[in-house]
Amino acid sequence: MKQTLVFLHGYPLNHTMWNPQREALQSKYNVITPDFAGFGNTPARENLSMESYADDLAAQLDEQGLEKITLIGFSMGGYVAFAFLRKYPEKVQALVLVDTQAKTDTLESRENRLKQVTIVQERGVAPIRDTMLDKLFSNHTKQHHPEIVRIVDEMIMTATPEGVQTALQAMANRPDMVEFLPSIRIPTLVFVGEDDVITPLDAAKLMADRIPNAHLHTIPNAGHLSNFEQTQAFNSALENFLTTAL
């Protein structure tokens, strides 16, 4: 039976952000790309936390009879991956953290998220799209790959306002995971786009330093959305890791 890879998307995106990895890996692996509530194909629900998104994943795995997975979490998907690993450690055999962080929000970024909740209530998802599109990509991608920016623009606009508000609240309330890092004892790969301004290199280094069996891989010419901006470099590092870790 094929090994299962579960890819968790970021905010305010959906499972299609993993299309380049699905295409490259699905002949060898059982690739699962769930959507968090309110994104992609999953209906919105209120009052969620990183732990409840993790519980949704655990229920989905149980339904499919999947006991062991490799967990790959991008940004908010990384926050959920930490929650999942803390609650269901026996289910995870390898971990890939992509442009994410273990630290929780500063007071300022927490307040900013709560302001954004009000903005979405009043004006919908479009203002969030504008802010995110500005920060997600490297200058290289913005200049040379406008088609990538367009695809992600459309992806963000499919998010429901309810899903976006719930995710903002859940991220604002998420626990700090820095103290949890040394207890992660499985093979771990940490990716970061070299021009990531949302979860920069320092955040990736901190995770790679504190997780005992972790390696750091920097992706040149990529911003936050490294898997989508530099597909080949990302996929080849991921495949190498999977071959040795599994």
Ligand code: MLT
């Ligand atoms: C994401 O890409 O999932 C979000 O930007 C993460 C965050 O805002 O902390």
